[in-house]
Amino acid sequence: MPETASPATRQTLRLGVAGPVGTGKSSLIATLCRELAGELAMAVVTNDIYTDEDARFLRSAGVLDAERIRAVETGACPHTAIRDDITANLDAVEDLEEEFAPLDLVLVESGGDNLTATFSPALIDAQIFCLDVAGGGDVARKGGPGIGRADLLVVNKSDLAPHVGVDVDLMVADAEKAREGRPVLALSRHDAASVARLCAWVREILAAHRGGDHVPQDPGPMAPHSHGPDDHGHGHGHALHAH
């Protein structure tokens, strides 16, 4: 029964993907698998309200060997499974890391939840929070721990913006304002340049993790608090070049 290796000694990056239902988390993960599985040894853990829908989607997408995709039941509490009681997810992550060692990247997809659901740093090393333009242009402005302090905020389905009356640039600008310099990425899987930026960010955070330059951050469950001039608690922004 080996203890899980601490982030400092573990080569594998555990990357969480959280965000509301329907914003494209599974699609984002499928995109990452499609783009990166050739260069990185990867595995995926999915959490679903109804078990294995997301795992099946990923398996049917054919972007990763089916046995590298595990579904975890959350007892109808997806937020609990990534934050308050991470046991089932941690077990699945450790099993995958052991069975397919050495892995470079394990992606953990949260079951879609509300804007306050974020991963515990005890489960993942870094996290992406995923919104989409179809959820409304004002969501980024509403804020919340994931929007404000996840390692990367993705504004997904940017290609749909004209059809849902959303100004992507404005939505990204709102998000950047709420994130105090942390990166924001407007993403569409049909926009190769945006996909390339996403992959570049993942490579960068993997390198930072391995170099000991990345410390897992807890976005926290609380509403954003005000930051004084001496606040240096979040000084970990990994540069992401434009959108």
Add this chain to the structure above:
Amino acid sequence: MGEGTGELGALLLADARLPTGGHAHSATLEAALAAGLPGERIPDYLSARLRTVARTEAAAAVLALRAGLDEPVDYTTVQAALAARTPSHALREASAALGRGLARLARRVRGDHPAVVGLSTAAQAVPGLRPMRPVVIGALGAALGMTEAQAARAVLYDDVQTVTAAALKLHPGDPLTTAQWLLDAAPDIEASVRAAVATEGPDDLPARSAPLIDQWAGEHTYATRRLFVA
């Protein structure tokens, strides 16, 4: 050795907020309802469990607690005896998954205690089977200074509350009603506590599996669109 943590340990192990993975389990209730058990009969389901599988598990926890206080600590016999009395592969796996979460907790809070270090003997007892939940509860009970009755009652209480918490997700009902179900189960719980404490050794461990629960648990393994792992 308990450092005054026995009473707290009993509460800790009974707390649904304990972050060891229990929230994703239904004690086979999800499968039972899917197989046609009427929601009105959930109290009967509780009673059946308390007289069968839960009674066996409570007794195993008591034996494990005693083994955890032995020198050297050896859980081989109790783990093997419990596995032999858990004929359903699905239920052995569910118990081992819960045991894994509890063992992670045990290593964190009492990693140096012989009762916790000794869990490696349980892991070797049955190939491919991690220490089962009652064995780890017994180990934690030994490490925290709990009594045999406390360990047994923790197993039984947790069994009931796993069902009641899952029931609220699976079947429409008033949450307060489930507290009544628990209290109504007191005679069954206390009878099983007494039986567990009176268990003399592994040969004496009751073999009270419930064939219908075994069948439902097996079917659940293949169910799609489920909320709970078991």
